[in-house]
Amino acid sequence: MKLSGTLRDLSGRLGHEFRDPSLLVRALTHGSRGGEADNQRLEFLGDRVLGLVVAEALLEADPGADEGRIAPRFNALVRRETCAEVARSVDLGAGLKLGRSEMIGGGRKKEALLADAMEAVIAAVYLDGGLEAARAVILGLWQDRIAAAPEDARDAKSALQEWAQARGLTPPDYVLIGREGPDHQPRFVIEARLSTGEAERAEGATKRAAEHAAAAALLGRLE
Structure with missing residues (x-):
């Protein structure tokens, strides 16, 4: 399977060349397509991979911090809004495969769809290249946010x-x-x-x- 030009460009912005391009296609397929394998299961997995990598990065960046200091920063970095911001930074919306109703409704810009797809893409990278590949992509996209995460990340x-x-x-x-x-x-x-x-x-x-x-x-x- 070959990726379209749009998805090849997205793969480049992610910094990962897929050995199995179908994983990226599935990660970008919304349930509104109907009849196609969607990204819900990948989203579930990607959320866990993201959490692991971000937790490791925060602990490494601040070895003396206790859970009370780490947890608010962690929550700010993995929440839906942040995932959607990262998705926008790589123009992930351009590659989404949506059903007609979502297309008409502006699904490529919706925060929830972008956040879910970002997590699914992380899972696709993990399945395609393993944890190290996923870590490299996550840190490449989240590193500035990890460095800037405030200690007091309360609401x-x-x-x-x-x-x-x-x-x-x-x-x-x-x-x-x-x-x-x-x-x-x-x-x-x-x-x-x-x-x-x-x-x-x-x-x-x-x-x-x-x-x-x-x-x-x-x-x-x-x-």
Whole structure:
């Protein structure tokens, strides 16, 4: 089986040449295709492989850290939003095989589909080349995020809401200020606002990421 030009390009961006190209094709096949082997089982496996490699990397980067310091960083790195951001960084959406309904509904840009496919692709690399191949791909795509993962990776939106409620204020508002960049690598600008007038803006690859960044920035000023 030969890969199409689009999938060959994707393979290059991943940094892995598939001996069995059908694994990559399956990893990119959504259940909406119907009648074809989809990526659900690969997604399940890829989630575990990603978790192992990220956990190892965090422990190696910070040998003295206890579980309480490692766990929030780990959760931030393997959550759906991060997987979708990584998927966008390699334009994984261009290679997705979707059913007609998902195609019409903009499935190539959906966070959930991108995150699931990213995990499935990791599993495909693992099955094709083993753990070392999967580790190389994951670290190549996640290394900057691992290095930048904050020690305090708590849910900033929840923390800001708790701060407001403790002072008798209404929950914060999150306002979309702008969107820039191509479809496969968008940047959203969100402003977090309190009813008392305080506000901070931040940007992110998804609206959710930008909201969390804005909430964290506002919390930082308030605290």
